[in-house]
Amino acid sequence: MKFNFKLLLVVLSAFSVHAFAASDQKQPNIIIVLADDLGYGDVGFNGAKDIKTPELDDLASKGTKFSSAYVVHPFCGPSRMGMFSGRYPHKFGGQFNLPQPARGYVEYNKQGIDVNEVLMGNVLQDAGYYTGAVGKWHMGRGPKYHPNARGFDDYYGFLDGGHRYFPEDYESIYNKQVKAGNKRIHSYLLPLEHNGKEVRETEYMTDALSREASRFITQASAKDKPFFLYVAYNAPHAPMEAKAEDMEKFASIKDKKRRTYAAMVYAVDRGVGDIVKTLKATGEYENTLIVFLSDNGGKPEQGADNSPLRGEKGDAYEGGFRVPMFFHWPSKVPAGKVFNYPVSALDFYPTFAHLADANIPATKSLDGVNIWEDLLADKNPRKNSNIYVMRYRGADVDIGVRMNEWKATKVVNKPWKLFNINKDISESNDISAKYPEVLATMVKEAEQFNQSHRQPIWFDSEKAGEQWLKEQKGAKTPVFKNTFEL
Known part of the structure; x- marks a missing residue:
């Protein structure tokens, strides 16, 4: 097998350039x-x-x-x-x-x-x-x-x-x-x-x-x-x-x-x-x-x-x-x-x-x-994955779920709503009746998300803590009545 000296030089040159570039990255x-x-x-x-x-x-x-x-x-x-x-x-x-x-x-x-x-x-x-x-x-x-x-x-x-x-x-x-x-x-x-x-x-x-x-x-x-x-x-x-x-x-x-x-x-x-x-x-x-x-x-x-x-x-x-x-x-x-x-x-x-x-x-x-x-x-780093927000209000909760162009929102005492947030940034046009399967999937995933949570270690007031403990009754993860029902 004939030794290819020129090829070796090319490989070494490429390696040295790469090594220099890597070391030059502060x-x-x-x-x-x-x-x-x-x-x-x-x-x-x-x-x-x-x-x-x-x-x-x-x-x-x-x-x-x-x-x-x-x-x-x-x-x-x-x-x-x-x-x-x-x-x-x-x-x-x-x-x-x-x-x-x-x-x-x-x-x-x-x-x-x-x-x-x-x-x-x-x-x-x-x-x-x-x-x-x-x-x-x-x-x-x-x-x-x-x-x-x-x-x-x-x-x-x-x-x-x-x-x-x-x-x-x-x-x-x-x-x-x-x-x-x-x-x-x-x-x-x-x-x-x-x-x-x-x-x-x-x-x-x-x-x-x-x-x-x-x-x-x-x-x-x-x-x-x-x-x-x-x-x-x-x-x-x-x-x-x-x-x-x-x-x-x-x-x-x-x-x-x-x-x-x-x-x-x-x-x-x-x-x-x-x-x-x-x-x-x-x-x-x-x-x-x-x-x-x-x-x-x-x-x-x-x-x-x-x-x-x-x-x-x-x-x-x-x-x-x-x-x-x-x-x-x-x-x-x-x-x-x-x-x-x-x-x-x-x-x-x-x-x-x-x-x-x-x-x-x-x-x-x-x-x-x-x-x-x-x-x-310029690609979606969170394609088909959810971004959540959950804010507790006493022993109840407000929830928002963002996934791709969809946004599902639930506030206390009101039903879940679905928006195409790319077209409706102000969340004014509920399209849940048109895309019920999308909303159902997002609500189910929000419920699974909640099941991964711990009970709060502290509260912003003693009253909030007392109310929470009374409602939760020793549950290991936070429980919210009817929140994840459509």
């Missing part, structure tokens, strides 16, 4: 920017006319917008727990918001996201990432639930579900209550912390969180490793408090609630602009994936607009858990595109782990999928 920095209670229609890139969001719009136009992005739950705590665990919170007992500690529910105040859940931050840490979280946590207060114990090297913010915005206001009230000996001070008034130590904040909350995000990026850029940053703004969540100069920019909005809300959204937009400037100044911009979204839908009573969706925060209608979202990563994420297929915040965990070349523990259960290749190919 792990990307990853930033999640999460707004709080932001309406679907309240950013320019999603159609807002009265609210200016130039920084977000610029990133969205240079990246890919998601028209059918869903979060895991229609309100704060469970939504975040689902995103970071990659699992529906119903499966580990996190279906309710953790209660406000000042209410004094001692047992519930000791709870947090299951310590057996390996969170996204842990996996990225193990892959060599320097990790930081800024802002609202809302996944547990005790030492074993603290961000520093759940995958974050650096944390600046507040642990509960919200906070006042102006330090000159909340510090004054806090100090008076401490002086009066109040042992149950509302957590919206508490001092902020940096890695477990109290700090004295001096800036408007949204600006302070933006400052800390930039501080983290600057510090991270000096390290010989990629970084993961979670920026969890509490804006535009209540209390509705905006800077006077931001309010002036929206003087044309006559409704004061809407004007205040718009100013709070604008402050988030300004902060994102500061983050981008810091990325460019540190040379990290080109290798950073920025993901922007809201934790759930907006509340119209506080000035939000979820148009053209039906419903609001807390709903199983689209307005409760379908959110504005984009991915931005120069030369990696398609620019100027709209991805119309349904995706979930559950998908972040496996997708980011893929991009980071991170190892997900073999024992880790995930409800999300890696969407990366399908995103690039």
Whole structure:
């Protein structure tokens, strides 16, 4: 057999090129920017006319917008727990918001996201990432639930579900209550912390969180490793408090609630602009994936607009858990595109782990999928699979199920309805009579989904817990009367 030297050179050349290309692939920095209670229609890139969001719009136009992005739950705590665990919170007992500690529910105040859940931050840490979280946590207060114990090297913010915005206001009230000996001070008034130590904040909350995000990026850029940053703004969540100069920019909005809300959204937009400037100044911009979204839908009573969706925060209608979202990563994420297929915040965990070349523990259960290749190919990453939302109302439940073009919705005391959500985004034309077999299949799968759940570990109030326990009568999985009947 004659030795083919030329063929060997070709093979070696191809191998060396491939090896170089593989070694040249840097792990990307990853930033999640999460707004709080932001309406679907309240950013320019999603159609807002009265609210200016130039920084977000610029990133969205240079990246890919998601028209059918869903979060895991229609309100704060469970939504975040689902995103970071990659699992529906119903499966580990996190279906309710953790209660406000000042209410004094001692047992519930000791709870947090299951310590057996390996969170996204842990996996990225193990892959060599320097990790930081800024802002609202809302996944547990005790030492074993603290961000520093759940995958974050650096944390600046507040642990509960919200906070006042102006330090000159909340510090004054806090100090008076401490002086009066109040042992149950509302957590919206508490001092902020940096890695477990109290700090004295001096800036408007949204600006302070933006400052800390930039501080983290600057510090991270000096390290010989990629970084993961979670920026969890509490804006535009209540209390509705905006800077006077931001309010002036929206003087044309006559409704004061809407004007205040718009100013709070604008402050988030300004902060994102500061983050981008810091990325460019540190040379990290080109290798950073920025993901922007809201934790759930907006509340119209506080000035939000979820148009053209039906419903609001807390709903199983689209307005409760379908959110504005984009991915931005120069030369990696398609620019100027709209991805119309349904995706979930559950998908972040496996997708980011893929991009980071991170190892997900073999024992880790995930409800999300890696969407990366399908995103690039403009293909449905969740073809024929369901995205669920379940919100408990006392001992009853609202349910939404999205699969391909279909959306099945059930709210308390009303029958199941079916919509072609691609043609009827506002869920106004029930077509269940025309496609009964489609609805029947989706309802059956929703029932099977419910059977995989645990009873809640905590409740947002003692009354809710008492009512729930009375109705459930010791069942191992949540039981809802007639919910899954057509």
